[in-house]
Amino acid sequence: MAREQHERVHVEGSGHGRLGLVRGSALYVAAVLGSGILVLPGLAADAAGPGSILAVLAMLVLSVPLAGTFAALAARYPDAGGVATFVRLALGPTASRMSGYWFLFGVHVGAPVVSVLGAEYLIGALGGDRAFVPLVALVFILVPFVVNWFGIHISGGVQVFLSALLVVIVVGVVAVTAPEVEAASFEPLLPHGWSGVGVAISLFIWAFAGWEAVTHISSEFRNPRRTIPLATAIAIAVVGAAYLALQIVTVGVPDGSRRDSPVPLIDLVSGSLPGVGPIVIAIIAAIVAIGVMNIYIPAFANLAAALGRDGSLPRVLAKGAEGGAVPRRALVLTLGLELVFFVILYFGFRLDLEPMILFNTASLAAVYALGMLAAVRLLERWSAGWWMALASTVLVAGLLVLAGWYLLLVVALGLVAVLVTVFRRTNARERSDGA
Numbered sequence: 374m375a376r377e378q379h380e381r382v383h384v385e386g387s388g389h390g391r392l393g394l395v396r397g398s399a400l401y402v403a404a405v406l407g408s409g410i411l412v413l414p415g416l417a418a419d420a421a422g423p424g425s426i427l428a429v430l431a432m433l434v435l436s437v438p439l440a441g442t443f444a445a446l447a448a449r450y451p452d453a454g455g456v457a458t459f460v461r462l463a464l465g466p467t468a469s470r471m472s473g474y475w476f477l478f479g480v481h482v483g484a485p486v487v488s489v490l491g492a493e494y495l496i497g498a499l500g501g502d503r504a505f506v507p508l509v510a511l512v513f514i515l516v517p518f519v520v521n522w523f524g525i526h527i528s529g530g531v532q533v534f535l536s537a538l539l540v541v542i543v544v545g546v547v548a549v550t551a552p553e554v555e556a557a558s559f560e561p562l563l564p565h566g567w568s569g570v571g572v573a574i575s576l577f578i579w580a581f582a583g584w585e586a587v588t589h590i591s592s593e594f595r596n597p598r599r600t601i602p603l604a605t606a607i608a609i610a611v612v613g614a615a616y617l618a619l620q621i622v623t624v625g626v627p628d629g630s631r632r633d634s635p636v637p638l639i640d641l642v643s644g645s646l647p648g649v650g651p652i653v654i655a656i657i658a659a660i661v662a663i664g665v666m667n668i669y670i671p672a673f674a675n676l677a678a679a680l681g682r683d684g685s686l687p688r689v690l691a692k693g694a695e696g697g698a699v700p701r702r703a704l705v706l707t708l709g710l711e712l713v714f715f716v717i718l719y720f721g722f723r724l725d726l727e728p729m730i731l732f733n734t735a736s737l738a739a740v741y742a743l744g745m746l747a748a749v750r751l752l753e754r755w756s757a758g759w760w761m762a763l764a765s766t767v768l769v770a771g772l773l774v775l776a777g778w779y780l781l782l783v784v785a786l787g788l789v790a791v792l793v794t795v796f797r798r799t800n801a802r803e804r805s806d807g808a
Contacts, residue, residue: 399536401608404583414623415637421569428573438761444605445758447591454679455588463747479736485715488513491662498655517667535664554625578734589672677703735779
């Protein structure tokens with residue numbers, strides 16, 4: 374108990390302050406809105422038809438208490454470990470190790486999906502050969518890696534510009550396609566039943582994820598107790614409005630996008646802005662893909678450094694885990710993992726994005742589950758944050774059910790975390806006996 378109290382004092386209030394409200398909001402918007410706008414409206418419409426709009430509303434309702442809970446935790450315990458730190462303080466090292474592994478090795482499988490999406494849009498607009506998609510995708514991985522090598526104060530400034538472009542995409546697409554929406558396109562509401570809505574909700578976990586990612590850079594905020602909740606509220610409003618508007622026009626424009634197309638957003642506007650529209654959207658979408666990677670690369674690196682600091686990964690990775698530092702060793706590990714996952718996506722799934730998205734979202738649901746349980750224990754009972762955590766715990770349980778067999782990756786990583794705990798305790802006991 375004394376150690377836990379010491380850890381809480383050490384973590385609480387440890388923000389080191391370079392990110393203000395503007396940059397913080399830009400990071401949140403990019404992390405949550407992100408690359409999902411490029412493909413998910415089409416995938417969800419294919420799965421649930423007009424019912425996909427209900428899926429957006431369901432995820433928006435879920436995201437409010439979820440985002441609010443993570444904001445309350447990050448404001449109170451700003452640390453590079455993010456959710457793993459919250460879980461460590463509330464539930465102990467083994468549960469923390471599980472959540473850390475789920476994020477670093479499970480959620481991380483979605484990183485190459487982002488780079489491939491950007492590459493698909495760029496190549497699709499230019500009319501190039503899809504054989505070049507892997508090469509362009511690798512560029513989208515390497516550029517934000519280089520930017521983050523110089524620290525969050527550089528990448529955060531870049532993100533303000535990139536997030537502005539992201540909002541421009543949504544406003545532009547909705548503005549040019551809204552006149553083509555037809556009421557008949559919204560009937561029947563549930564062509565594939567409620568099961569189709571369930572699939573769409575599972576897909577949209579990807580779209581409304583990201584609240585947990587910014588917790589890993591929470592120590593970089595100025596006055597985290599004030600800035601993080603405000604930035605979260607701004608992001609909820611922007612992301613919710615954006616996805617709802619995009620889903621309405623995706624469903625409402627007859628034959629506006631080929632649902633099996635790798636570039637549905639371009640297909641959606643091709644009728645309204647032939648020639649110019651697809652090229653503009655593709656170029657901006659490519660920049661946005663870099664922007665999303667620009668958020669997640671430091672999140673993964675900071676987590677890896679924190680896991681090294683806490684003994685869940687080799688301690689050589691711990692350098693840079695402290696607030697204000699750049700975890701360059703962990704950045705190298707992050708790059709290596711992204712290249713491995715990219716190879717799996719390319720050779721294992723032949724650039725079919727949906728399986729990787731669903732593995733990603735299953736891992737996210739597991740991270741959320743432990744994060745919410747930790748919040749219930751850490752946040753002041755009966756406070757607004759505590760009630761949001763309680764509501765989110767119930768809602769996240771539903772997401773775990775929807776994840777289905779994709780939770781196999783979660784189970785495997787959880788077993789690895791338990792084995793690491795057993796190994797560490799055995800070694801500690803042997804050293805104690807030897808002494």
